[in-house]
Amino acid sequence: MNRRKIQDSDEGKEARVNIKCAVIGEPARIFFELKRRGIVRSARDAFVQGTISLHEKVVARDLQLAQLKASQRLEEEQPRTHLGMGTGRLNPHAGWTLSGMKIRCKRQK
Numbered sequence: 001m002n003r004r005k006i007q008d009s010d011e012g013k014e015a016r017v018n019i020k021c022a023v024i025g026e027p028a029r030i031f032f033e034l035k036r037r038g039i040v041r042s043a044r045d046a047f048v049q050g051t052i053s054l055h056e057k058v059v060a061r062d063l064q065l066a067q068l069k070a071s072q073r074l075e076e077e078q079p080r081t082h083l084g085m086g087t088g089r090l091n092p093h094a095g096w097t098l099s100g101m102k103i104r105c106k107r108q109k
Contacts, residue, residue: 019047023043031043031046034046
């Protein structure tokens with residue numbers, strides 16, 4: 001595979017990648033199934049759609065991770081309430097805990 005690195009000076013130019021490879025096994029079977037169903041028209045189309053789909057999943061995962069980290073930072077920055085009261089965090093096994101009192105939630109079966 002030939003790769004062309006995009007640099008700041010290349011912003012106006014279109015990126016280009018040449019790929020020449022054989023796909024075997026399960027990915028090849030998936031390709032032929034998608035082609036038979038008319039979802040992709042060619043190997044190039046499958047590669048482009050697959051790359052875009054993978055990129056969307058990675059960006060979504062990165063966003064979730066960033067949201068989790070921001071939430072954890074906020075939680076760490078918030079001072080605990082005075083008079084010894086808890087933070088009211090949800091414990092999925094014991095229900096809500098608030099200043100030592102437990103409230104049990106019935107689980108649906």
